[in-house]
Amino acid sequence: MHFKYILNFIGILLFFLGISMAAPLTVSLFYEDGSTKSLLYSMIITSMAGLLLFICTRGDEDTQLNHRDGVAIVTFGWIAAGLFGTLPFLFSGSIPGFTNACFESISGFTTTGASVLTDIESLPEGILLWRSQTQWLGGMGIIVLSIAILPFLGVGGMQLYKAEIPSPVVDKLKPRISDTAKTLWKLYLSITTLEAILLYGGGMPLFESVCHSFCTMPTGGFSSMNTSIAHYNSTYFDTVIIFFMLLAGINFSLHYKLVRGDLTIFGRDPECRIFLLLIGLFTVAVGLNIYGDIYDSIAKALRYAAFQVSSIITTTGFVTADYDKWPSFSKKILLLCMFLGAMAGSTGGGIKIMRIMLLAKHCYQEIFRIIHPHAITSVKLGGRPVPADILNSVWGFFILFLGCFIVASLIMAYMGLDMISAFASVAASIGNIGPGLGLVGPAKNYFAIPLTGKWVLIFCMILGRLEIYTVIVLLMPEYWRK
Amino acid sequence: MKIIIVGAGEVGFHIAERLSVENQDVVLIEKDPEKIRRITENLDVQAILGSGTSPEMLKNSGIKDADMLLAATDSDEVNLIACLLARNLTQNIIKVARVRNPEYLKEKELFSQDLLGVDHIINPESAMVETIQNLMLVPEASDVIDFVDGRVKLIGLTIRPDSPFAGRQLLSFKGEKGKPLVGAILRGEQVFIPRGEDTIQAHDLLYVVAKSDEVGNIFRFFDIKDEVLRRLIIVGAGQIGTALATAMDKTKINVKIIDKDNQKCTDLAQKLKKVTVINGDGTDRDLLQEENISDVDIMVAITGDEESNVLISLLAKRLGAKKTITRINKLSYIPLVSAIGIDTIVSTRLSAIRAFLHYIRRGKIISVAPLKGEHAEAIEAEALATSDIVNVPLSEVKIPTGALIGAIVRGDEIIIPRGQSVVKEKDRLIIFALQKVIPKLEKLLTVKLEYF
Numbered sequence: 065m066h067f068k069y070i071l072n073f074i075g076i077l078l079f080f081l082g083i084s085m086a087a088p089l090t091v092s093l094f095y096e097d098g099s100t101k102s103l104l105y106s107m108i109i110t111s112m113a114g115l116l117l118f119i120c121t122r123g124d125e126d127t128q129l130n131h132r133d134g135v136a137i138v139t140f141g142w143i144a145a146g147l148f149g150t151l152p153f154l155f156s157g158s159i160p161g162f163t164n165a166c167f168e169s170i171s172g173f174t175t176t177g178a179s180v181l182t183d184i185e186s187l188p189e190g191i192l193l194w195r196s197q198t199q200w201l202g203g204m205g206i207i208v209l210s211i212a213i214l215p216f217l218g219v220g221g222m223q224l225y226k227a228e229i230p231s232p233v234v235d236k237l238k239p240r241i242s243d244t245a246k247t248l249w250k251l252y253l254s255i256t257t258l259e260a261i262l263l264y265g266g267g268m269p270l271f272e273s274v275c276h277s278f279c280t281m282p283t284g285g286f287s288s289m290n291t292s293i294a295h296y297n298s299t300y301f302d303t304v305i306i307f308f309m310l311l312a313g314i315n316f317s318l319h320y321k322l323v324r325g326d327l328t329i330f331g332r333d334p335e336c337r338i339f340l341l342l343i344g345l346f347t348v349a350v351g352l353n354i355y356g357d358i359y360d361s362i363a364k365a366l367r368y369a370a371f372q373v374s375s376i377i378t379t380t381g382f383v384t385a386d387y388d389k390w391p392s393f394s395k396k397i398l399l400l401c402m403f404l405g406a407m408a409g410s411t412g413g414g415i416k417i418m419r420i421m422l423l424a425k426h427c428y429q430e431i432f433r434i435i436h437p438h439a440i441t442s443v444k445l446g447g448r449p450v451p452a453d454i455l456n457s458v459w460g461f462f463i464l465f466l467g468c469f470i471v472a473s474l475i476m477a478y479m480g481l482d483m484i485s486a487f488a489s490v491a492a493s494i495g496n497i498g499p500g501l502g503l504v505g506p507a508k509n510y511f512a513i514p515l516t517g518k519w520v521l522i523f524c525m526i527l528g529r530l531e532i533y534t535v536i537v538l539l540m541p542e543y544w545r546k
Numbered sequence: 547m548k549i550i551i552v553g554a555g556e557v558g559f560h561i562a563e564r565l566s567v568e569n570q571d572v573v574l575i576e577k578d579p580e581k582i583r584r585i586t587e588n589l590d591v592q593a594i595l596g597s598g599t600s601p602e603m604l605k606n607s608g609i610k611d612a613d614m615l616l617a618a619t620d621s622d623e624v625n626l627i628a629c630l631l632a633r634n635l636t637q638n639i640i641k642v643a644r645v646r647n648p649e650y651l652k653e654k655e656l657f658s659q660d661l662l663g664v665d666h667i668i669n670p671e672s673a674m675v676e677t678i679q680n681l682m683l684v685p686e687a688s689d690v691i692d693f694v695d696g697r698v699k700l701i702g703l704t705i706r707p708d709s710p711f712a713g714r715q716l717l718s719f720k721g722e723k724g725k726p727l728v729g730a731i732l733r734g735e736q737v738f739i740p741r742g743e744d745t746i747q748a749h750d751l752l753y754v755v756a757k758s759d760e761v762g763n764i765f766r767f768f769d770i771k772d773e774v775l776r777r778l779i780i781v782g783a784g785q786i787g788t789a790l791a792t793a794m795d796k797t798k799i800n801v802k803i804i805d806k807d808n809q810k811c812t813d814l815a816q817k818l819k820k821v822t823v824i825n826g827d828g829t830d831r832d833l834l835q836e837e838n839i840s841d842v843d844i845m846v847a848i849t850g851d852e853e854s855n856v857l858i859s860l861l862a863k864r865l866g867a868k869k870t871i872t873r874i875n876k877l878s879y880i881p882l883v884s885a886i887g888i889d890t891i892v893s894t895r896l897s898a899i900r901a902f903l904h905y906i907r908r909g910k911i912i913s914v915a916p917l918k919g920e921h922a923e924a925i926e927a928e929a930l931a932t933s934d935i936v937n938v939p940l941s942e943v944k945i946p947t948g949a950l951i952g953a954i955v956r957g958d959e960i961i962i963p964r965g966q967s968v969v970k971e972k973d974r975l976i977i978f979a980l981q982k983v984i985p986k987l988e989k990l991l992t993v994k995l996e997y998f
Contacts (some may be wrong), residue, residue, distance in 0.1 A: 373981075
């Protein structure tokens, strides 16, 4: 463990986080919304704290990061970013109480999108932008961003990258890790810009289109409107946002290949095929289920079904309808989507389609072996054999995910939440979705959750975003042993 | 620069490691998943699981925009096919192959551009034979590297604990006649480029620049006896041992070669005229004593088994051999065996890496030699009229810390530089540099406005 180096890195991270507050600061100056001072103070405090930490812990530059350090940097880096991210909320008084501010900030960085706010529209523009910006930074990853900007990481960067990237397998797009990170952020930035242009072109005010794009691409789900995307009630906006939610839910290395000229890659990638197929299937199922009772035309039913399914399965969390009032079958499907999640290597959360596929194939293989006890088999994905250690780690992840889910939902039930709300609030937090069902349904928010419950959910969000292993390993006594 | 390396064995791994530290784009193709994992954990390079002889793999590795292909697997056939495929897939790529089979190497026209498409052949074994011969010419040195076609030599000297130089500051050499220039010091596992105020310590390996005809002076200066090689024992009659014995057969030196394998010995005895071939175990104390090991000037342990080599050398030293040359394969052993008193080490892998690096260096860098301990290089470069280094006193040139100009070669003249020395166009420079400052150094040597 290189504590000095870890703190040093977190110092740099905070410094840049502070600098990034210049964007909401500028916006607040432009709108004269009254949050300028609080943003300025937050910016100064965050960057100064970062700079101080950096200077105090400066030293040996030759330290090579090992895997342990990587895990610590990523987890503590995220926690530090989440804590300093509360400053604008606290100083401007937009969110009362440290717990609530922390909930909002961590929910932002982890791209969960669960909010404690009732009246979002009354907030100053600067604070609204900061809220969206936390999601945008957290989506592709603050650590990946620092790998892209900081030149000195080298191999250490790979350790950090592995600890942050949400995927069981890590593929590098470019020979060097800093180039890989740069490529990812460039892609991310360009898709976000494209979405903002399309939204703005469709008549959404510029500020709102930027905020919504900032929250779509990271599959975040914070909206600057009280009623989320339902506010606009526009087929065009729904379509654009569905399209970009799907893009955000697709592995970014496929986007890279697409940009490089491989136009049929989405159709050929086995995970992507299943992902899109599932969305289609669920949309039709939910559409047929809500047709008649809730919506009187099939087109309308499909439109709302498509938006809600895409939003939940990509773990974005935008809503255009109060699905809590939908029939039980539709709600079950949406709850299932919360667990499935998006593709590995995307900005989405959940268990991830790739893991589900591997688990299913592994189960099939076991059944096959009962029939042919002497058969030699291997689990393949897209024609390539999957090594046993990846399968093992996927199983481990699955068990841990379920374990965390069960423990956390038990605690929530103990707090007095009804069963559906307890389940859904934890599922929506650990899967980084945002709106759940029942008490935390799409038309409500997380304000009513008791204090301890909020901290449990905050922990779940970090667990979910960093894919459990990275966080849980820090809780093991073995990790701290010399 | 983008470089594709086929084969992540020790040679491939070390070249990749060096290049990635220098921020080059490296793609490694390897078919062993375990090795791939080791690489992704340790190096910032792209590792692809697959065979280097698969055109699909080579395409995936982005060969289209690569500048160089290094085929460094243990199999000659794989290396040659990889180069052949590369030639087929793309035009402007430099292809370097490691080829070991002497039968292939004999067929010179086989490697011509239009047949196999290999630009450069690297044969670590023959490079190693050369290194050993070089070392034998200067028996007191631990390492010898040739520059400027052998006119300048870089000599590695080990400082013995009883040497009067142990504990002396480099500054104190000032004014002494024939003072040598110490370009780099290897201490334990650390290499550093010394400054005037640094002190020499016992067991240090000093790298000293010398004109080839003045090597003797250096030894006299350091109070090391200059002896002529008379008796030589080689243990191990493998490919390298055979080549070495064959080369030595023509000289006046008394050479004995020992090998366990009876058949090998018989073959060798039929081939050689003067060399005494002995069938026996090199680790056998009695055998070594029988062959008068105590009077031997140099003992070369080059069997295929590196652990035996180390033991043979230790035994020979204890029995009175003046100098041993030991073949080691694992590069990570080098600092360890230096610590137990085995000072002169040769390695086919080190030779291969030296040879590969030679082709990678850009600009007007003519030759490159990694020093022992791996983290420093000696570079021979031509001073370009356009570079910042020319026509100003050296004291005004911004040479990166961690680099030192060891010698300036102008025509027949060899200048040991001082602050007021001026480098002129077309001079050859010998520069010592730590690995991490090499990119800066390359810039210094190439830039200003040079159009390729």
